[in-house]
Amino acid sequence: MCGRLSQYSGIHDFVAALSMPNALANSVGELPLDRYNVAPTTQVALLHLQGDLLHADMVRWGWRPHWAKDRAAPINARVEKVAHGPFFRAIWPHRAITPIDNWFEWVDEGGPKKQPYLIRQRGGAPILCAAIGHLPDADEGPAEDDGFVIITADSTGGMVDIHDRRPVVLTPELAREWLDPATPKERAEQMLLFEGKPSESFEWFKVDINVGNTRNKGPNLINPI
Known part of the structure; x- marks a missing residue:
């Protein structure tokens, strides 16, 4: 995880799920995003705080430090290493939420192609994924090195049959704490390691193999088959 996702709700639906009272600076737009097959390296709607304002911006999915130009930009960061390794040190303090409707994983079931599965929260509520990044500055505008990664953890329970890793998904209360710049880095790490939503919070089903083509x-890509 996580290599493909959906953002088809409107940004105000995602903000409502976050239950955050801060004023919103919205550069994403008012209409539903209507994106059912979002791939890495493309622009993804992201929520982050700058001062007292909650910002909704489109940010490139993927990031690498300036000294790592010889490798592809990762799209995910492992929770076990993200707070202490050198690769993400520059962006570890810059926390964000990637709000999504679902994500996809592919399973080898012996057929000619791997079978895609859609994973969503039970009840269909938006999924609030913990993320970090080099984020747009409202005072300076977008920068060439803006980007973000989604933080992932080991899968547990039945979801391990779909994939061995999944995004760290936070409750609205924890997501607000995660976004708050006053939250100490040590507390932020503990949230990721021990307080993400369990596998029982999600459901998954097979979807059309055409989701594999961006x-x-x-x-129709999110309909069960």
């Missing part, structure tokens, strides 16, 4: 964009 040129396919329609809402």
Whole structure:
């Protein structure tokens, strides 16, 4: 995880799920995002705090430090290493939430192609994924090295049959604490390691193999088969 996701709700739906009273600076737009097959390296709606304002911005999915230009930019960061390794040191303090409707994983079931599965929260509520990044500055505008990664942890329970890793998903209360710059880094790490939502909070089902082609964009991609 996580290599493909959906953001089809509107940004105000995601903000409502976050239950955050801060004023919103929205550069994403008012309409539903209607993105059912979002791939790495593309722009993804992200929520982050700057001062007292909650910002909704489109940010590139993937980031690498300036000294790592010889490798592809990761799209995910392992929770076991993200707080202490040198690779993400520059962005570890810059916390964000990637709000999504679902994500996809592929399973080898012996057929000619791997079978994609859609994973979503039971009840269909938005999923609040912990993320870090080099984030847009409202005073300076977007920068060339803006980008973010989603933080992942080991899967437990039944989800391990789908994939051995999954995003760290926070409750709205924890997501607000995660975004708060006043939250100490040590507390932020503990949240990621021990307080993410368990596998029992999610459900998953098979979807059309056409989700594997990023040129396919329609809402039919999220229907169970």
